[in-house]
Every structure is written in C-alpha cells, then in structure tokens.
Amino acid sequence: xxxxxxxxxxxxxxxxxxxxxxxxxxxxxxxxxxxxxxxxxxxxxxxxxxxxxxxxxxxxxxxxxxxxxxxxxxxxxxxxxxxxxxxxxxxxxxxxxxxxxxxxxxxxxxxxxxxxxxxxxxxxxxxxxxxxxxxxxxxxxxxxxxxxxxxxxxxxxxxxxx
Amino acid sequence: xxxxxxxxxxxxxxxxxxxxxxxxxxxxxxxxxxxxxxxxxxxxxxxxxxxxxxxxxxxxxxxxxxxxxxxxxxxxxxxxxxxxxxxxxxxxxxxxxxxxxxxxxxxxxxxxxxxxxxxxxxxxxxxxxxxxxxxxxxxxxxxxxxxxxxxxxxxxxxxxxxxxxxxxxxxxxxxxxxxxxxxxxxxxxxxxxxxxxxxxxxxxxxxxxxxxxxxxxxxxxxxxxxxxxxxxxxxxxxxxxxxxxxxxxxxxxxxxxxxxxxxxxxxxxxxxxxxxxxxxxxxxxxxxxxxxxxxxxxxxxxxxxxxxxxxxxxxxxxxxxxxxxxxxxxxxxxxxxxxxxxxxxxxxxxxxxxxxxxxxxxxxxxxxxxxxxxxxxxxxxxxxxxxxxxxxxxxxxxxxxxxxxxxxxxxxxxxxxxxxxxxxxxxxxxxxxxxxxxxxxxxxxxxxxxxxxxxxxxxxxxxxxxxxxxxxxxxxxxxxxxxxxxxxxxxxxxxxxxxxxxxxx
Numbered sequence: 001x002x003x004x005x006x007x008x009x010x011x012x013x014x015x016x017x018x019x020x021x022x023x024x025x026x027x028x029x030x031x032x033x034x035x036x037x038x039x040x041x042x043x044x045x046x047x048x049x050x051x052x053x054x055x056x057x058x059x060x061x062x063x064x065x066x067x068x069x070x071x072x073x074x075x076x077x078x079x080x081x082x083x084x085x086x087x088x089x090x091x092x093x094x095x096x097x098x099x100x101x102x103x104x105x106x107x108x109x110x111x112x113x114x115x116x117x118x119x120x121x122x123x124x125x126x127x128x129x130x131x132x133x134x135x136x137x138x139x140x141x142x143x144x145x146x147x148x149x150x151x152x153x154x155x156x157x158x159x160x161x162x
Numbered sequence: 163x164x165x166x167x168x169x170x171x172x173x174x175x176x177x178x179x180x181x182x183x184x185x186x187x188x189x190x191x192x193x194x195x196x197x198x199x200x201x202x203x204x205x206x207x208x209x210x211x212x213x214x215x216x217x218x219x220x221x222x223x224x225x226x227x228x229x230x231x232x233x234x235x236x237x238x239x240x241x242x243x244x245x246x247x248x249x250x251x252x253x254x255x256x257x258x259x260x261x262x263x264x265x266x267x268x269x270x271x272x273x274x275x276x277x278x279x280x281x282x283x284x285x286x287x288x289x290x291x292x293x294x295x296x297x298x299x300x301x302x303x304x305x306x307x308x309x310x311x312x313x314x315x316x317x318x319x320x321x322x323x324x325x326x327x328x329x330x331x332x333x334x335x336x337x338x339x340x341x342x343x344x345x346x347x348x349x350x351x352x353x354x355x356x357x358x359x360x361x362x363x364x365x366x367x368x369x370x371x372x373x374x375x376x377x378x379x380x381x382x383x384x385x386x387x388x389x390x391x392x393x394x395x396x397x398x399x400x401x402x403x404x405x406x407x408x409x410x411x412x413x414x415x416x417x418x419x420x421x422x423x424x425x426x427x428x429x430x431x432x433x434x435x436x437x438x439x440x441x442x443x444x445x446x447x448x449x450x451x452x453x454x455x456x457x458x459x460x461x462x463x464x465x466x467x468x469x470x471x472x473x474x475x476x477x478x479x480x481x482x483x484x485x486x487x488x489x490x491x492x493x494x495x496x497x498x499x500x501x502x503x504x505x506x507x508x509x510x511x512x513x514x515x516x517x518x519x520x521x522x523x524x525x526x527x528x529x530x531x532x533x534x535x536x537x538x539x540x541x542x543x544x545x546x547x548x549x550x551x552x553x554x555x556x557x558x559x560x561x562x563x564x565x566x567x568x569x570x571x572x573x574x575x576x577x578x579x580x581x582x583x584x585x586x587x588x589x590x591x592x593x594x595x596x597x598x599x600x601x602x603x604x605x606x607x608x609x610x611x612x613x614x615x616x617x618x619x620x621x622x623x624x625x626x627x628x629x630x631x632x633x634x635x636x637x638x639x640x641x642x643x644x645x646x647x648x649x650x651x652x653x654x655x656x657x658x659x660x661x662x663x664x665x666x667x
Binding site for chain 2: 060151
C-alpha cells in the first residue's frame with residue numbers, strides 16, 4: 001500500500017507513539033475509577049484517545065488521495081541548527097554550566113554570541129552587520145531589561161563582577 | 163441599557179484614565195502596531211515574550227498592556243498587507259488581496275484609511291458589546307457546576323478545532339496532545355508528580371511560555387528561514403492623500419457595518435476571534451451584489467479592505483467575552499491572557515467581575531482608549547511604521563530569537579526553561595513540516611488541568627456516573643452544541659466549502 005500523504009502519515013505515527021507512551025506511562029500511577037479518579041485516569045483516557053486518532057490519521061493517509069502527495073518539505077537543518085544552537089549557547093553563557101565548570105558569562109556576552117550565531121541561519125551572513133546588530137541589541141536590552149524593568153539578570157561575567 | 167452599565171463604565175474609566183495605565187495602554191498599542199507591521203512575529207509570541215516582564219506591574223496595568231498588543235496588532239497588520247502584500251498578521255491575510263491592488267493603483271492612502279477607520283469603529287462597537295454582554299453572561303456562569311464547565315470546555319475545544327484551518331482529525335489530535343502536555347507535573351489531588359522523569363523543574367509542569375515561544379516563535383522563524391527570499395515590491399513612497407473620496411465612503415460604510423456585526427458575533431464563539439472574522443467578512447462582501455461600475459474583488463475593491471479589517475478588530479475585542487465571563491480562552495491569545503492573570507493570582511472566571519471590578523471594567527475602558535490611541539498611531543503617524551517595513555528580515559529574526567531567549571529565561575531565572583524552549587522550537591518546526599496547526603495544542607495545554615479537575619469533581623458528585631454530563635440540561639445543551647458543530651463540519655458540502663475558504667486566493 002502506498003502512502004498517499006507523507007505529512008499525514010508521519011503526523012499520525014507521531015500521535016500514535018506519543019499517545020501510546022502517555023497511556024503506558026500513566027499505568028505507573030493509580031488509575032482509580034470514575035467516582036475516585038486517580039492521577040492516572042485522565043492521562044490514560046487521553047493517551048488512548050490520541051493513539052486512536054493517530055491511527056485514524058495514518059489510515060486516511062493511506063486511503064485518501066492528496067493533490068501533491070502531502071510531501072514533506074526538505075528539512076531546513078541549517079536554520080534549525082543555528083537558531084536552536086544560538087538559543088542553547090545563550091543559556092549556557094548566561095547561566096554557566098556547573099557540570100563542566102564553566103562560569104556564568106553574563107547577559108552581554110550571551111547576547112553577542114546569540115546574535116552572531118543566529119544570524120548565520122539566514123541566507124546572507126555578514127559579520128559586520130551582525131556585530132553592529134549585537135551592539136544595538138545589547139545596549140537596548142541593558143536599558144530595557146536592566147535599567148527600566150529591573151529584571152534580575154547577571155550582566156557581566158562572574159570573574160569581573162564577582 | 164441599564165444604569166449599572168454606566169456606573170460600571172465610570173468605574174472603568176476611573177481606573178483606565180490614570181497616568182500609569184494610560185502609559186501601559188500606549189505601550190501595548192505601540193508594541194501591538196509594531197509587531198502587527200512586522201511580518202513573521204505575531205501577538206502570541208509577543209505576549210508570551212512579555213509575560214515575564216509583567217510580574218512587576220500591577221495586574222490591571224499588565225492586562226491593559228497585553229490586551230493592547232492583541233488589538234493593536236490588528237491595526238498594524240493591515241499596513242503591511244496593503245503596502246507589501248504580506249500579511250503582517252494572520253488575520254490580515256484577506257486584506258492583501260484588495261488592499262495591495264489599491265496600493266498598486268496609487269490608492270494606498272484610502273486603503274489604509276479604510277482599514278484604520280473601519281477598525282476604529284469596530285473596536286468601539288466591540289468594546290460596548292463586551293461591556294453590555296459580560297454581566298448577563300456572568301450571571302449564567304454562576305449557575306455552572308463542574309459538569310457544565312467540562313462540557314463547555316469540550317464545546318470550546320471543538321469550536322476551536324472546527325474553525326481552525328487544515329485537517330479536522332489532526333486538529334483534534336493536537337488538542338488531545340495539548341491536554342496531555344498540560345497534565346505534566348504535580349497532580350493537585352494526589353500530589354503525585356506525573357511524567358516528570360524526576361526532573362525537579364518538571365514537577366511544576368511544562369512552562370507555558372517555553373511551549374508557546376518554542377512552537378510559535380522559534381518554529382515560525384525556522385520555517386520562514388527555510389523559504390527562499392522572495393522579491394517583494396514595497397509601495398512605501400506612494401502614500402499620499404490618506405483621505406478616501408466620498409464615493410469610497412459610500413462603499414465602505416456598509417461594509418464596515420457588516421464586518422463589525424459579523425466580527426462581534428464570531429468573536430464570542432469558542433474558537434473564534436480575529437482570524438475567522440476577517441475570512442468570514444471577506445467571503446460575505448464577495449457574495450453581495452456589486453454596485454454598477456464597482457471594481458471587482460481582487461482588483462482593488464475598497465469593500466474588501468474595510469469589511470475584513472473591521473471584522474478582525476471587532477472579533478479581537480469580543481473574544482475577551484468568554485475569557486472574562488467564563489474563564490475559558492477561545493483562542494491562543496486569550497490562553498496567554500489566562501497565563502497573565504494566573505501570574506497575578508487572579509483566577510479567570512465569572513468571579514473576576516465581582517471580586518476585581520476595577521480590573522474588569524478598567525480593562526474594558528482601556529480598550530476604548532486604546533482604540534483611540536491606535537487610530538492616531540496608525541493614520542497620522544503612518545510614516546513611522548512604513549520606515550520600519552524597510553528593515554530586512556535578516557536583521558529582524560536574530561532580535562526575535564534574542565527576545566524569546568531572554569523572555570524565557572526571566573520567567574523563572576532558570577536556564578532549564580531555555581533548554582525547554584529549544585526542544586519545543588524543534589517540535590514546532592516538526593509540526594510545520596507535518597502540516598499540523600499548532601494553535602489547538604496551546605488551547606488544550608491551558609485547558610488540560612481545568613478539564614481534568616472539573617471532570618473529577620463532576621464524577622465525584624455523581625458517584626462515578628458519566629450520565630451526569632447529559633442529565634443536567636445546560637451541560638447536555640453544550641454537548642449537543644459541540645456535536646452539532648462537528649456534524650456540520652463533517653457534512654460533505656460544508657467540508658468542501660471549508661477547505662475552499664482557507665485555501666482561496
């Protein structure tokens with residue numbers, strides 16, 4: 001049997017798997033009955049429902065014709081990697097990573113790292129432009145978040161500010 | 163119209179017309195217009211980003227500002243749609259069709275004015291409807307027991323799914339997935355930490371901000387970047403002479419009135435709001451008979467701008483009704499408003515009006531003032547926003563990524579949320595690739611714990627008998643409503659129309 005909609009087929013499989021995992025996971029908790037619902041009752045019901053819906057979507061994807069075969073677009077690994085990478089790098093630099101002994105580097109350094117790495121996700125990357133943008137964003141964030149909103153964020157690296 | 167309405171509105175204006183609240187209203191409106199004008203960032207991501215920053219504000223000011231962002235975005239979205247042929251906001255998709263054509267004919271000014279004036283009128287009417295309908299609906303809500311609430315949420319979720327675009331089955335699955343994700347964390351009744359994998363941060367549940375920013379913010383950015391750069395012609399230098407002609411006025415006034423009526427009623431519906439209203443209004447204008455000599459739709463008909471733009475603003479205002487009276491968010495933006503209220507320890511629901519009258523009426527009064535600010539921001543000051551349209555996306559998106567990251571981090575001052583937003587960013591992109599609409603997930607996520615709690619109470623009271631959901635008349639009515647909605651959509655003739663409505667043009 002041929003898959004008539006890739007997008008539907010894979011989303012259906014995704015729903016089936018997630019529903020199944022939740023349903024099986026919820027059996028670790030007390031299920032109880034209607035009058036005395038345990039913590040596992042509602043998730044078990046929903047998990048089964050989600051798995052059934054997923055199965056129905058998979059079935060449809062094998063039966064119903066879709067105009068373009070429901071083709072999944074090419075995965076854009078480059079923007080995916082750079083955007084999420086920039087975000088993770090920001091977290092690591094801002095908060096530090098005690099497990100590898102990296103101290104917190106503070107907001108300003110984290111902003112420069114995020115802006116430059118995130119810019120690489122686009123089709124044209126110019127270092128000069130991203131550094132300029134980073135300067136603008138760093139100054140803007142300092143004024144908005146630290147001076148005006150008074151958020152509790154570490155601004156400079158631990159070894160400078162102590 | 164009774165006397166109380168005026169008294170209440172007086173209370174409201176007393177709250178809204180303070181320097182602090184006027185300032186936050188203005189900030190909200192400016193931000194809303196800003197993100198409305200900028201394509202690729204919507205009110206959901208912006209409100210999610212700003213939620214943490216509202217901790218420090220008084221609750222009224224916080225809600226006034228966040229509300230301003232939502233209806234401000236409806237104004238700003240039309241500017242981009244008309245001048246660049248890109249929907250600045252999803253609810254401005256249909257405005258592109260005729261608005262951009264008008265701009266090509268050198269009539270960008272009247273198109274912008276039609277959108278702005280229509281939105282202003284609709285916003286004022288929407289606010290009055292909100293003020294007039296909220297008290298009686300609140301009365302009704304007090305008669306609701308857990309069974310009614312459960313059924314109401316079922317109706318709300320079905321409504322959201324039915325009116326959303328795309329595959330119905332996938333949308334329902336997304337709702338259920340959202341409900342499940344909402345259950346992660348400590349169960350309030352038993353104290354058991356569910357699905358938390360012994361991660362201490364997860365026992366508080368998945369962060370609402372992390373999930374919404376990941377899926378809507380990062381997911382969208384990655385999706386936008388994966389598309390090739392499109393050449394777009396921008397009519398920014400040709401905006402002169404804003405004022406429409408007398409003939410324009412004759413055509414647009416009825417369209418504005420129809421759009422307002424349609425938007426106000428669709429906004430109240432569960433699942434309704436700005437997006438649906440604008441689609442419905444465009445479809446209606448297109449069906450009506452043409453006056454002799456009128457330009458056809460798609461060729462720059464002013465009715466195709468005035469109607470939908472009025473409708474989306476009216477819908478944005480009245481979608482606050484289910485939130486403020488029943489505590490049930492009808493769309494993702496309202497789901498975020500629930501989040502905002504919870505941050506300030508306000509339980510959304512019918513009791514808000516009696517326990518926090520200043521907040522309730524202050525918010526409503528601020529909407530009227532906000533609309534007044536927006537018409538000034540968007541017509542005389544239009545030049546400012548046009549300049550903004552020249553900022554290229556390659557400079558814009560790193561800034562958005564940064565604001566998301568800072569916003570998530572400051573929710574709990576904990577890097578754990580930064581890891582979570584990355585995970586959900588990936589998930590959001592997977593959703594985009596699999597062509598599943600993420601909005602229903604967010605609604606389910608908000609309603610998950612509420613639904614479980616109400617179902618639990620309802621069944622406890624009925625000693626485990628599910629029939630309680632159908633023996634109580636209001637509950638039965640709500641469930642029948644949900645079934646009817648599903649049945650209508652599944653009718654072959656309607657389902658074909660529905661696909662058409664969302665694919666069209």
